[in-house]
Amino acid sequence: MNTPPPTGGAPGAPAGAPVPPRPHQPPTVATGQPTPQVVHGEGLFSWLPLRPTIRIRLTLLYGGMFLMAGVVLLMLMYFFVREAFYDAALPPLRLGDGVQIRTEDGTVITAGNFEQWLRHFQSVQAEAALTTLLRKSLTVLVCLAVIAFILGYALAGRVLRPLNRITRTAREVAGSDLHRRIDMDGPDDELKELADTFDEMLERLHRAFDSQRRFVANASHELRTPLAINRTLLEVQLSDPDASADLQQLGKTLLATNERSEQLVEGLLLLARSDNELTDRRPIELSEVAVRALEQIRPEAATREVELRSVLEPVQVSGNGVLLERIALNLLQNATRYNTPGGWVEITTSPAPGGAGELVVSNTGPVVPGYELEHIFEPFRRVKGADRTRSDKGVGLGLSIVRSVVRAHGGAIEATPRPGGGLTIRVRIPGA
Numbered sequence: 001m002n003t004p005p006p007t008g009g010a011p012g013a014p015a016g017a018p019v020p021p022r023p024h025q026p027p028t029v030a031t032g033q034p035t036p037q038v039v040h041g042e043g044l045f046s047w048l049p050l051r052p053t054i055r056i057r058l059t060l061l062y063g064g065m066f067l068m069a070g071v072v073l074l075m076l077m078y079f080f081v082r083e084a085f086y087d088a089a090l091p092p093l094r095l096g097d098g099v100q101i102r103t104e105d106g107t108v109i110t111a112g113n114f115e116q117w118l119r120h121f122q123s124v125q126a127e128a129a130l131t132t133l134l135r136k137s138l139t140v141l142v143c144l145a146v147i148a149f150i151l152g153y154a155l156a157g158r159v160l161r162p163l164n165r166i167t168r169t170a171r172e173v174a175g176s177d178l179h180r181r182i183d184m185d186g187p188d189d190e191l192k193e194l195a196d197t198f199d200e201m202l203e204r205l206h207r208a209f210d211s212q213r214r215f216v217a218n219a220s221h222e223l224r225t226p227l228a229i230n231r232t233l234l235e236v237q238l239s240d241p242d243a244s245a246d247l248q249q250l251g252k253t254l255l256a257t258n259e260r261s262e263q264l265v266e267g268l269l270l271l272a273r274s275d276n277e278l279t280d281r282r283p284i285e286l287s288e289v290a291v292r293a294l295e296q297i298r299p300e301a302a303t304r305e306v307e308l309r310s311v312l313e314p315v316q317v318s319g320n321g322v323l324l325e326r327i328a329l330n331l332l333q334n335a336t337r338y339n340t341p342g343g344w345v346e347i348t349t350s351p352a353p354g355g356a357g358e359l360v361v362s363n364t365g366p367v368v369p370g371y372e373l374e375h376i377f378e379p380f381r382r383v384k385g386a387d388r389t390r391s392d393k394g395v396g397l398g399l400s401i402v403r404s405v406v407r408a409h410g411g412a413i414e415a416t417p418r419p420g421g422g423l424t425i426r427v428r429i430p431g432a
Contacts, residue, residue: 054156054160054163055153055156055157055160058152058156058160059149059152059153059156060149061152062148062149062151062152062155062156063145063148063149063152066144066145066148066152067141067145067148070141070144070145074134074137074138074141077133077137078130078133078134078137081130081133082126082130085122085126085129085130086123086126162184162186162191162192162195163191165182165184165195166182166184166191166194166195166198169181169182169198170198179206180202181199181202181203182195182196182198182199183195183199184196220265220266223261223265224262224265227258227261227262227265228262230254230258231255231258231259231262234251234254234255234258235255237251238251238252238255281318281320282318282319282320282321282432283316283317283318283432284316284317284318284319284320284324284432285314285315285316286315286316286317286324286349286357286359286429287312287313287314287315287349289321289324289325289327289328289359290310290312290328290347290349290359291310291312292325292328293325293328293329293332293347294308294310294332294347296329297329297332297333297336300333300336300337301336301345304336304337304339304341305341305342306336306339306341306342306343306344306345307343307344307345308332308344308345308346308347309344309345309346309347310346310347310348311346311347311348311349311350312347312348312349313348313349313350313351315349315350315351315357315358315431316357316431316432317356317357317409317429317430317431317432318409318429318430318431318432319409319429319430320409323405323408323409324405324409324429326401326402326405327359327402327405327406327427328347328359328361330398330399330401330402331347331359331361331398331399331402331425331427332345332347332361333398334398334399335361335362335363335365335422335423335425336363338363338365338366339363339364339365339422340364340365340366340421343363343364343365343422344363344364345361345362345363346360346361346362346363347359347360347361348360351431352428354431355430355431356411356428356429356430356431357428357429357431358426358427358428358429359426359427359429360424360425360426360427361424361425362418362422362423362424362425363418363422363423364418364420364421364422365421365422365423366421366422367417367420367421368417368421368422368423369417370417373415373416373417376399376415377399377400377402377403377415378400402425402427406427406429409429409430410430411427411428411429411430412427412428413425413426413427413428414426
């Protein structure tokens with residue numbers, strides 16, 4: 001089990017030492033899920049409050065390029081048509097002397113101002129035609145730009161489909177399913193090269209993890225037999241009424257050390273097994289799991305004068321019942337063993353947002369500094385100077401096993417210190 005700092009001092013300090021002052025800003029407690037942060041865009045999209053996806057970026061790039069090309073084309077077309085209108089030669093028309101033309105607005109045109117009026121009329125008509133052309137071209141350009149953005153979004157999705165496949169595989173691998181492979185078909189392009197490289201990396205990781213698990217499992221199995229033999233020999237020796245007091249004391253010490261070694265082997269074996277993602281999930285009543293764990297811890301709690309409390313609401317989760325019971329039992333054992341006489345341990349089960357189930361274990365006990373919380377789930381976390389031959393408080397794997405099992409269930413775990421001492425550990429398991 002993980003050992004919290006002793007009462008009255010920091011880890012490794014002798015009993016009765018003064019408690020160091022707490023920092024003004026205690027470090028943030030590590031939780032099962034990272035805190036979301038706002039990530040701004042980069043490059044051309046730095047003005048956006050959030051970073052857009054690559055599909056949105058490609059859509060904006062395709063649509064923006066089309067829109068810019070359309071605007072440039074429209075400006076060139078407007079310039080060339082305008083030049084063509086003004087470069088067009090006027091017809092060689094002249095009015096005879098004394099001839100007058102009256103327009104619809106009552107303007108009288110004589111032979112002297114006919115050529116001037118004709119040029120003005122051509123200019124007005126050209127400007128009107130150019131204005132109509134510009135207005136209709138802008139309308140068509142806007143409609144085509146909308147279509148271009150829609151087609152760009154569809155084409156970007158099709159182009160990025162292999163990348164989405166790689167992302168899905170990576171997400172499944174992140175859940176400890178190292179058997180997954182991409183196996184991408186198609187042309188030998190950059191995306192296929194990326195997929196093949198990713199598959200090779202997964203294969204190497206799979207071999208490395210399998211080798212590690214086999215080593216731990218084989219070592220644990222091989223150690224069980226000699227430890228069982230040692231325990232039997234020691235128990236036989238202790239049962240001998242003619243054994244001296246020194247021999248009896250030595251036998252008890254060796255038996256305690258052997259018991260601790262057995263617990264260490266069992267913990268390593270369970271830790272090696274629980275690192276895998278669960279493939280066989282069933283609906284489990286979390287309150288029943290808590291009840292079974294409570295029944296197992298009651299004798300030890302009575303011996304240590306620790307009161308057990310429970311507030312159990314029915315809630316179903318998806319997982320393995322044996323491993324979930326191990327979570328509750330390890331948390332209760334940790335809370336009971338690192339408590340004070342007359343203290344209490346409380347376990348609650350309740351529904352959580354999103355259809356998940358929540359198991360919370362709180363206990364009294366020594367004050368745990370905030371900066372120690374990020375280390376309590378590490379294997380073999382020890383207090384400096386602690387007696388490593390004692391087996392009554394576990395072997396330093398309890399909370400590590402809890403975290404490993406929670407991860408295998410796809411859940412989250414969070415530890416927070418209580419103001420008066422002790423811890424509150426909150427476990428969230430996905431619902432059935």
